[in-house]
Amino acid sequence: MLPESNEDWIEQLLKLSDEEPKMTEKQTKILHAAIEIFAEKGYAAASTSEIAQKAGVAEGTIFRHYKTKKDLLLSIVLPIMAKLVAPFVLRNFTPVLEAKYTRYEDFLRSLIRNRLEFARQHLPMIKILMQEIPFHPDLQEQFKTEVMNEVLTRIKKVIVFFQQEGQIIPLPAATVVRLTASVIIGFLITRFLLVPEQEWDEEEEAETCIRFIMHGLATR
C-alpha cells in the first residue's frame, strides 16, 4: 500500500486519467484497436484498414475522428506522456515530499509501487510511446521539455534535499537520478517486457531494488 498521505496526488493522477469522456462508442473502439495494433506491430507497420477492421468500423470512420493516422498516434501517446510525468509535476510535489518523506527510501518505495501500477495499467501505451519517440521529432521535443526539464529539475531538488540531510552521497544530482532511475526502470522493463510470464514477488523485488539503491548511494 501507498502511505495514506500520498493519496492526494494519486487521486489527482486518476482524475487526469479518464480522458475525453465525450467520446462516442465507435471512437473508443477505434482507440482501443489502435493501441492494440500499434503496440503489436509498431505505428509505421500498422495500417488504418486493419485498425478499422479490428475496431469494427468503416475505414472512413477513423478519419472522421482523427484527421490523420499521426493524429491517432498522438491521441494515444500524448495523454500517456502526461500521465507519465503527472506524479512529479503536480504543483505540490516538492514541498509535500520534503515534509512527508523523511527518508529517501520511503520516497523510492512509494515511487516504485506507483510506477508498477502505472505500467501494469498502461503497458501497451507505454510500449508505443517508447517505440515511437525516436522517430517523431515532435514527440521528442515534448518529451524533452516535459520530462527532461520539468521532471528532472523537480527530482533534483528532492535529491539535493536528501543530500543535505546527509542521507545520500554527494554525487551530482543528475548522476543520482540516473542511477536510481536505471535500477527502477530496469526492474520495470524486466518485469513487464523481458520476463512478464514469470511469477514475480513484486514486494520482495521492490525491496531488493530499494536496498540496492540505498546501499549504493549511502554516505560512506
Add this chain to the structure above:
Amino acid sequence: MLPESNEDWIEQLLKLSDEEPKMTEKQTKILHAAIEIFAEKGYAAASTSEIAQKAGVAEGTIFRHYKTKKDLLLSIVLPIMAKLVAPFVLRNFTPVLEAKYTRYEDFLRSLIRNRLEFARQHLPMIKILMQEIPFHPDLQEQFKTEVMNEVLTRIKKVIVFFQQEGQIIPLPAATVVRLTASVIIGFLITRFLLVPEQEWDEEEEAETCIRFIMHGLATR
C-alpha cells in the same frame, strides 16, 4: 585502456567483426545506407528506394544482394547481435574470468569499458536492433536463445563464483545480473541516446557506476 590480459577475446571479437569480406563495393554502400536510414526512420518506415538512392545504386541492385527487405534488416541485425554477445560466449569465458578477475569490480570495469567502445562503434546498428526486436518474432527468438540462455547462464556462473567468494551479497543470481545490467545499460543509454551532446568524463562516470554497484551488492 583495457587491461592487456583482456586482449585475447577482444581479438576474437574483432575477427568476427569484419563480416563478409567478399562483399562488393555496391553491397557495402547498400548496407551502410540501410543502416543509416533504418536507424533514422525505423525499418517499416524506410523505403528500399530511398536506401538505393542514398547508396547510389539502382533499386533492383538491392534485391540482387538481399532477397527481401527483411533480409537486408537481418544482415544488419544478426551480426550485431552476435557481436553483442560475443564477449560472453567465447568458449573460454568462465575459466578465464575466474582466473583473471579476482574481484567483481575488475570484471565490471572491463565490461563497461568494452561496452562503451562497442556502443560507440556500432550505435546505429544497436539502435536498429533495439527498435526492431519487439516486432520480429524471429529476432526475439534468436535473442532469447542466444542472450537470455547462453549469456545469462554464463554470467550467472560468474556471479555465483563471486558470491561464494563472499564478495557480493547472496541474492538470486538473476537479480544480481539485473541490477548490474540496469546500471550499466542505463549509463550507456544516457551517454549515447539521451544526452549524447554533453561532454562526458567516461572514466569518472564508469567508476561511479562501479562504486554504486559494488556498494549496492556488498555483503552487509
Add this chain to the structure above:
Amino acid sequence: MLPESNEDWIEQLLKLSDEEPKMTEKQTKILHAAIEIFAEKGYAAASTSEIAQKAGVAEGTIFRHYKTKKDLLLSIVLPIMAKLVAPFVLRNFTPVLEAKYTRYEDFLRSLIRNRLEFARQHLPMIKILMQEIPFHPDLQEQFKTEVMNEVLTRIKKVIVFFQQEGQIIPLPAATVVRLTASVIIGFLITRFLLVPEQEWDEEEEAETCIRFIMHGLATR
C-alpha cells in the same frame, strides 16, 4: 440607361429571376456557397462538405434540399441558362424588334448594355455554366436546343430583316451572328474575366464595338 421602350422584356426577365421564392434561408445559403465554390474550383473539385461548411449548415442538409451534388449544380446552371436566353425567347421578340429598332446599331447597343448588366450580376454563375457545359451532355443538349435552335433562329430573322433593309451585308445569317457575337462576347470576356481589375469606360468601349461591327457589316 437602356431605352425605355426596352423595359417590357427586361421586366419579364426580372420576373423570371427571383427563382424559387419558397426557399428556406438555409437553402439560400447553400446555393450561394455552392456558386462561390463551384466558380472558384470547378464542380468536380468542389466538395459538398466544403460547401456545407461555407454555408454554415450540416453536411446532410445539402442532400435534404438537393438529391445529389449534380442536382445542386443544375439548380444553379439551368436558371442561369434560362436567363441567358430569356431576352431572345420572349414570345414578342421578333415583332417588337422589327417595329422598335429601325437600325441594327440600336439593336446592338441595347443588346450590349443588357448583357453587360447581366454579366455583372451573374458572373460566377456564368463562369460555372461555361466551365461545366463541356462535361455534361445533358447540359449540352439543353444548351443546343435552347440556345442554338431557339435563339439562333430568332436572331437570324432579325438579321435577315436588316439585310433586306439593306443595312447590312448579305452574308449568311449564321455568319453575321457569329461575327457580331464574337465581338460582343470577346468584349465581355475581356471586361470581366481577362482584365477585370482595369478601369473600363464601358460606354466608350461598347460604342467602339458597335462602330467596328457596323463598319464590318456595312454594305459595300
Add this chain to the structure above:
Amino acid sequence: MLPESNEDWIEQLLKLSDEEPKMTEKQTKILHAAIEIFAEKGYAAASTSEIAQKAGVAEGTIFRHYKTKKDLLLSIVLPIMAKLVAPFVLRNFTPVLEAKYTRYEDFLRSLIRNRLEFARQHLPMIKILMQEIPFHPDLQEQFKTEVMNEVLTRIKKVIVFFQQEGQIIPLPAATVVRLTASVIIGFLITRFLLVPEQEWDEEEEAETCIRFIMHGLATR
C-alpha cells in the same frame, strides 16, 4: 497555303513541337490516354486509374514517369502553351513582319491559316488548357506572363506600325488586338467546338473574317 516567306518560323514552330523524343513507349501511351481523358471529363474528374487502363499500363507506371497527377497535366499543358505563343515570340517576329507584310490583311490571313492548322492538330490539348487555366493559379501566372506580356506587346507594335501607315484606325492598340482576336478566336471556337460536324469552307470563312475586320478597322 501559307506564303513561302513565312515558312521559316513555321519550321521553327515544328521544331519545337517534337517534345521529349526520349520518351518510352509506355510514357507516350500514358500521355495520349491522359490527353484524351482530360479533354473528355476534365482534369479533376479524370482518375489516374482510368488513364492507366486506357493507356494499357499499370497504375504505378504513371507515377514512375509523372510524380503527380498535376505533373501529368502540366506535361500536357505547358508545351501546348509554349506552342500557342511560339509564332509570336520567335525573336525575329516584329522585324520580319514589318518587312514582309505590307498590309494588315496579309498578316491576318497568315495568322488565321496558321491558327486553324494549330487548332486542328492540337484540339484536345487546347481544350484542356482552356478548361484548366481558371483553376490553376500557376498556369494563370505562366499564361499572363507569356501571353499577356510577351505576345501582346509584340503584337501591339505591329498594330502601331500599321496605324502609322494609315491602314487601320487609330484606336488604342489593345482595343484593336481585342477586336481582331475576338473575330478570329470566335471563328476557331465555332469551327472546332460549337459546330465541328458541319462542312466548313475554311478559305471562304477566313476571307469573310478578314474582310469584316479590315472594314471594321478601316480608317474612315
Add this chain to the structure above:
DNA sequence: GATGAATGAGCATTCATTCAT
C-alpha cells in the same frame, strides 16, 4: 427540417519486388 456520425467505394500515391536488357 436539420443534424452529423457513419459508410464504403474510390482516389492519388507508394512500395517491395520482378525481369528483360
Add this chain to the structure above:
DNA sequence: AATGAATGAATGCTCATTCAT
C-alpha cells in the same frame, strides 16, 4: 553484376450519400 522500367497490391485519406435521432 547491375540496371531501371514495370508491376499491382496496399496505403492513407476523401467523398457523396444515408439515416437514426
